[in-house]
Amino acid sequence: xxxVYIQGVDMIRFGRFPDRSLTSLGAEAALLALDDAxxxxxxxxxxxxxxxxxxxxxVGQRILQEIGQTGIPVVNVANACATGATAFREAxxxxxxxxxxxxxxxxxxxxxxxxxxxxxxxxxxxKEGLLGSGIMPCVFAEAGVEHTRSYGTTFEQFAQVSxxxxxxxxxxxxxxxxxxxxxxxxxxxxxISYPNTKLMCSVNVDGAAAAVLVSEKKARELGxxxxxxxRASALTSDPYSDxxxxxxxxxxxxxxxxAVAYEMAGVGPDDLDLVELHDCFATAEILHxxxxxxxKDGDAGRLIDEGETALGGRIPVNVSGGLLSKGHPLGxxxxxxxxxxxxxxxxxxxxxxVEGARLGLTHVIGLGSACAIHVLEKxx
Amino acid sequence: xxxVYIQGVDMIRFGRFPDRSLTSLGAEAALLALDDAxxxxxxxxxxxxxxxxxxxxxVGQRILQEIGQTGIPVVNVANACATGATAFREAxxxxxxxxxxxxxxxxxxxxxxxxxxxxxxxxxxxKEGLLGSGIMPCVFAEAGVEHTRSYGTTFEQFAQVSxxxxxxxxxxxxxxxxxxxxxxxxxxxxxISYPNTKLMCSVNVDGAAAAVLVSEKKARELGxxxxxxxRASALTSDPYSDxxxxxxxxxxxxxxxxAVAYEMAGVGPDDLDLVELHDCFATAEILHxxxxxxxKDGDAGRLIDEGETALGGRIPVNVSGGLLSKGHPLGxxxxxxxxxxxxxxxxxxxxxxVEGARLGLTHVIGLGSACAIHVLEKxx
Numbered sequence: 124x125x126x127v128y129i130q131g132v133d134m135i136r137f138g139r140f141p142d143r144s145l146t147s148l149g150a151e152a153a154l155l156a157l158d159d160a161x162x163x164x165x166x167x168x169x170x171x172x173x174x175x176x177x178x179x180x181x182v183g184q185r186i187l188q189e190i191g192q193t194g195i196p197v198v199n200v201a202n203a204c205a206t207g208a209t210a211f212r213e214a215x216x217x218x219x220x221x222x223x224x225x226x227x228x229x230x231x232x233x234x235x236x237x238x239x240x241x242x243x244x245x246x247x248x249x250k251e252g253l254l255g256s257g258i259m260p261c262v263f264a265e266a267g268v269e270h271t272r273s274y275g276t277t278f279e280q281f282a283q284v285s286x287x288x289x290x291x292x293x294x295x296x297x298x299x300x301x302x303x304x305x306x307x308x309x310x311x312x313x314x315i316s317y318p319n320t321k322l323m324c325s326v327n328v329d330g331a332a333a334a335v336l337v338s339e340k341k342a343r344e345l346g347x348x349x350x351x352x353x354r355a356s357a358l359t360s361d362p363y364s365d366x367x368x369x370x371x372x373x374x375x376x377x378x379x380x381x382a383v384a385y386e387m388a389g390v391g392p393d394d395l396d397l398v399e400l401h402d403c404f405a406t407a408e409i410l411h412x413x414x415x416x417x418x419k420d421g422d423a424g425r426l427i428d429e430g431e432t433a434l435g436g437r438i439p440v441n442v443s444g445g446l447l448s449k450g451h452p453l454g455x456x457x458x459x460x461x462x463x464x465x466x467x468x469x470x471x472x473x474x475x476x477v478e479g480a481r482l483g484l485t486h487v488i489g490l491g492s493a494c495a496i497h498v499l500e501k502x503x
Numbered sequence: 504x505x506x507v508y509i510q511g512v513d514m515i516r517f518g519r520f521p522d523r524s525l526t527s528l529g530a531e532a533a534l535l536a537l538d539d540a541x542x543x544x545x546x547x548x549x550x551x552x553x554x555x556x557x558x559x560x561x562v563g564q565r566i567l568q569e570i571g572q573t574g575i576p577v578v579n580v581a582n583a584c585a586t587g588a589t590a591f592r593e594a595x596x597x598x599x600x601x602x603x604x605x606x607x608x609x610x611x612x613x614x615x616x617x618x619x620x621x622x623x624x625x626x627x628x629x630k631e632g633l634l635g636s637g638i639m640p641c642v643f644a645e646a647g648v649e650h651t652r653s654y655g656t657t658f659e660q661f662a663q664v665s666x667x668x669x670x671x672x673x674x675x676x677x678x679x680x681x682x683x684x685x686x687x688x689x690x691x692x693x694x695i696s697y698p699n700t701k702l703m704c705s706v707n708v709d710g711a712a713a714a715v716l717v718s719e720k721k722a723r724e725l726g727x728x729x730x731x732x733x734r735a736s737a738l739t740s741d742p743y744s745d746x747x748x749x750x751x752x753x754x755x756x757x758x759x760x761x762a763v764a765y766e767m768a769g770v771g772p773d774d775l776d777l778v779e780l781h782d783c784f785a786t787a788e789i790l791h792x793x794x795x796x797x798x799k800d801g802d803a804g805r806l807i808d809e810g811e812t813a814l815g816g817r818i819p820v821n822v823s824g825g826l827l828s829k830g831h832p833l834g835x836x837x838x839x840x841x842x843x844x845x846x847x848x849x850x851x852x853x854x855x856x857v858e859g860a861r862l863g864l865t866h867v868i869g870l871g872s873a874c875a876i877h878v879l880e881k882x883x
């Protein structure tokens with residue numbers, strides 16, 4: 124089966140745009156990605172759209188109505204926080220199947236204010252009230268506390284994740300926040316659910332990101348020298364047959380997806396040069412260091428202490444600023460992560476460039492359950 | 504690229520189940536399809552779920568929670584009335600891409616009472632109030648009137664579509680309604696929007712349908728002799744770049760999808776033995792005779808007059824009873840159509856069997872816009 128390449132990828136600056144329509148955000152991202160690919164809508168043979176808040180509302184088709192309908196297949200997908208990554212993956216599959224040479228994946232979300240999963244969160248993922256009032260902060264707080272019990276991880280170590288990601292975002296003009304956020308500010312912020320303070324929770328923002336995927340043949344024909352190879356695409360769900368809660372085992376889902384992705388890519392975590400992972404809360408980033416195999420179990424706190432996951436460190440994580448500072452527009456997040464890693468692999472990340480990046484990984488996980496991992500490789 | 508086969512396919516009896524959960528309906532259909540395939544959840548490598556009303560609610564994962572989670576990729580898709588067919592198509596693509604040998608597609612919907620797109624319709628497809636109050640009946644009424652203007656199609660001819668489909672459904676134990684509905688009843692029923700009376704509008708019901716798709720290799724290995732070949736899968740959207748209404752040009756979308764499907768299958772309309780098409784209103788069935796090439800433009804009324812599309816006729820259409828009598832649970836409809844055609848191709852349709860059926864076509868079209876067509880072939 125032929126390889127699939129990212130010919131173009133981009134995102135809008137994440138922010139709050141109450142006066143703009145959902146579709147105008149998605150349309151802007153799609154046009155940016157097309158421009159990055161040097162292609163236009165007439166070249167696109169099929170499109171996939173990821174959105175959660177209006178998941179039944181034909182968002183993909185409405186975006187095409189804004190930027191040029193051509194009659195192509197359009198598919199709308201939803202998969203909680205893995206929505207954007209799932210749209211990307213379905214698009215990848217369309218090319219992989221030999222059905223299309225050039226396809227579009229777009230992810231978009233308009234979020235309310237407030238905490239993820241809280242009263243202001245997306246209306247798309249409430250199930251019978253279960254998720255309606257702040258269960259997410261509690262779950263990720265508890266997961267952090269559990270890590271502390273097992274390995275002695277400290278409040279300060281969790282907080283340093285946020286300090287690091289906020290620092291990274293000062294170099295990312297597309298991040299919601301772009302300012303240094305010192306440790307005392309993070310630790311002193313309103314406590315949401317111990318050990319996560321308000322500055323250790325992802326930021327609800329509006330956002331959109333898009334990618335143009337092409338077949339190997341088409342990438343060669345276009346010869347841009349900027350086509351990022353998709354080395355692996357993995358998607359998993361909760362594996363426990365006796366579990367009926369909506370909240371998945373984020374650790375097991377991630378570990379299973381990582382195993383699939385590493386095998387498909389034929390690489391291991393030591394081969395990675397950067398990672399964009401799902402830091403929906405500061406505690407989550409710590410857990411995922413271990414889930415993704417970036418260190419052995421119990422060693423995540425040390426990674427933070429020694430700056431291994433900061434820009435310039437051994438394996439920079441969330442150089443974009445992450446969900447904690449760049450922001451987390453659910454349906455867009457998975458493609459925005461792919462944009463970030465691709466930008467480094469192309470050597471176009473400017474001040475925040477991970478030098479010599481050849482291989483990167485993106486990770487998202489949503490309640491419900493869906494965990495998506497992609498492994499991407501530097502243009503040849 | 505290898506062919507893809509339907510190893511198992513089934514549906515629940517459509518009806519109104521206010522006391523059952525959405526997921527229990529989907530779970531029942533999935534288990535029926537697995538049973539039909541002689542497989543179980545442990546054999547399934549990936550799953551796609553189509554649902555509109557709770558499109559952002561991880562319905563696919565919740566169905567697996569009921570019938571056995573195994574950690575496989577689960578994707579939720581929504582595409583208006585083409586939702587189920589789109590889930591089927593994405594599953595087909597997963598096999599086509601060589602990623603999986605055995606996958607599951609399930610479509611499910613719980614509908615309110617009332618007319619499609621009216622106040623009782625799915626909450627999933629309202630856009631800024633535009634579709635909130637009966638625009639669908641008006642659009643399909645207008646399309647019928649237009650057909651009358653062009654070709655002289657009569658009220659009685661439109662009504663006969665409903666008489667025929669209700670007659671067909673008397674032989675289908677899975678249809679919502681199973682009673683003869685004479686012409687005078689159809690014509691004398693409450694007028695919804697001329698020329699469609701209440702008995703010429705599709706029935707809002709709860710329903711679910713599912714299919715197990717397998718690779719050519721797996722089909723050969725299982726050797727059931729009942730595996731239906733997917734000869735073509737086509738999906739189109741509205742092709743007009745200057746059109747910004749949600750309501751697509753149903754004629755053009757269908758004609759374009761038919762052209763793609765016939766080309767992919769290497770067949771023409773004359774090769775078909777039966778068709779399940781999107782009779783969301785009686786007028787729609789008339790239009791689609793021509794859109795699918797079952798007759799030349801303007802000849803649809805004659806097809807009805809001469810019984811060509813009735814069971815026993817030249818090209819039986821909606822032998823299941825169609826959306827008009829079997830019912831139209833949006834997310835399930837596309838897979839229910841595939842079940843119907845597959846059942847005939849397997850020679851298992853009992854009293855309503857289309858004798859010697861070798862090739863069949865399914866068609867759905869949703870506002871928004873998405874038209875899906877599948878061409879299916881008799882087991883070898």
